[in-house]
Amino acid sequence: MGVDLGPLIKNRRQVKVEELHGRAVAIDGYNALYQFLAVIRGEAGEPLTDSKGRVTSHLSGLYYRTLNLLEKGVKPVYVFDGRPPELKAQEIENRVKQREAARAKYEDALRRGDLESAKTYASMSTRLRDYMVSDAKQLLDALGIPWLQAPSEGEAEAAYMAAKGYVWASVSQDYDSLLFGSPVLVRNLTISGRRKLPKKDVYVEVVPEMLELQLVLGELGLTREQLIDLAILIGTDFNPDGIKGVGPMKAYNYIKKYGRLEEIAELRDELSSIDYVAIRNIFLQPDVVDPGELEWRPPDEERVVEFLCREHDFSEERVTNALRRLKSSSSARTESLDKWFG
DNA sequence: CTGGAGGA
DNA sequence: TCCTCCAGG
Numbered sequence: 134m135g136v137d138l139g140p141l142i143k144n145r146r147q148v149k150v151e152e153l154h155g156r157a158v159a160i161d162g163y164n165a166l167y168q169f170l171a172v173i174r175g176e177a178g179e180p181l182t183d184s185k186g187r188v189t190s191h192l193s194g195l196y197y198r199t200l201n202l203l204e205k206g207v208k209p210v211y212v213f214d215g216r217p218p219e220l221k222a223q224e225i226e227n228r229v230k231q232r233e234a235a236r237a238k239y240e241d242a243l244r245r246g247d248l249e250s251a252k253t254y255a256s257m258s259t260r261l262r263d264y265m266v267s268d269a270k271q272l273l274d275a276l277g278i279p280w281l282q283a284p285s286e287g288e289a290e291a292a293y294m295a296a297k298g299y300v301w302a303s304v305s306q307d308y309d310s311l312l313f314g315s316p317v318l319v320r321n322l323t324i325s326g327r328r329k330l331p332k333k334d335v336y337v338e339v340v341p342e343m344l345e346l347q348l349v350l351g352e353l354g355l356t357r358e359q360l361i362d363l364a365i366l367i368g369t370d371f372n373p374d375g376i377k378g379v380g381p382m383k384a385y386n387y388i389k390k391y392g393r394l395e396e397i398a399e400l401r402d403e404l405s406s407i408d409y410v411a412i413r414n415i416f417l418q419p420d421v422v423d424p425g426e427l428e429w430r431p432p433d434e435e436r437v438v439e440f441l442c443r444e445h446d447f448s449e450e451r452v453t454n455a456l457r458r459l460k461s462s463s464s465a466r467t468e469s470l471d472k473w474f475g
Numbered sequence: 476c477t478g479g480a481g482g483a
Numbered sequence: 484t485c486c487t488c489c490a491g492g
Binding site for chain 1: 477479
Binding site: 175176184188192193 | 489490491492
């Protein structure tokens with residue numbers, strides 16, 4: 134779920150798509166696929182599937198989102214989670230239980246014929262299976278988009294890539310990559326702007342926003358080490374409960390007043406059950422790998438059609454239309470991308 | 476979420 | 484041309 138740093142961070146800036154032109158970004162692949170799976174659903178909340186019953190919602194989202202980014206001159210590299218740290222076990226168990234509870238409510242809502250609730254709970258019961266990730270990687274290969282299997286946390290790997298200059302920014306909805314040291318975090322990376330709020334017929338304009346680590350730290354008057362301590366008080370994936378009764382504001386006040394966890398006398402008992410030294414280490418010395426040279430190739434149209442249309446029953450008209458649009462876009466003909474289509 | 480249809 | 488709505492797989 135990530136750390137709830139949102140309320141503390143005022144220093145966020147809306148990004149225009151033009152500012153992303155020509156830039157490489159590392160996208161948290163699991164984060165992205167989960168969102169597509171949660172959102173792209175039918176009337177009763179069922180995911181899109183092919184004729185063999187395999188889920189394809191995430192492929193649809195990944196395909197059109199990626200082509201849109203390419204059309205705008207953005208060069209994405211997708212980073213997928215590897216083996217989670219031991220300390221993430223509790224968080225993973227929590228998520229499993231939440232999904233199971235949501236699934237029960239989903240089935241109940243279906244029985245009652247309450248489609249609106251069904252859709253909500255279906256979304257909450259989203260599971261990302263291995264085959265879905267595998268399919269996503271196959272699609273990216275066909276599209277000529279690089280992807281990376283992180284040794285551990287994808288967010289950590291993306292942050293490393295940004296910090297080392299392999300990419301300009303990391304992309305995720307979560308704030309964790311700031312804790313992992315990403316100099317720039319982009320949230321809401323989407324081209325088409327408006328999104329419908331659940332329940333009400335209200336539409337909200339969704340614009341990509343950019344958070345810079347140094348500006349955030351400067352705004353809060355904290356070091357990255359202190360921001361990590363603050364996050365531990367609120368609760369991270371590695372101590373999901375945090376400290377009872379301590380949210381973003383109280384956590385901030387504690388760290389501003391005492392500087393670091395060791396000095397907070399009144400929380401000594403609560404903190405004694407949290408292995409915060411190990412958690413700090415996950416954020417400060419994460420298990421990452423050098424990505425090597427990233428290569429963007431032109432989409433292999435034959436392969437894309439074979440995979441999406443032949444194998445997964447996508448409409449060939451829609452799929453080829455999208456590719457044609459990319460080919461005729463100005464971005465595809467300029468700069469480093471001109472080699473794509475001769 | 477996104478593209479495309481169909482109405483304003 | 485813009486906007487809203489809905490199916491997509």
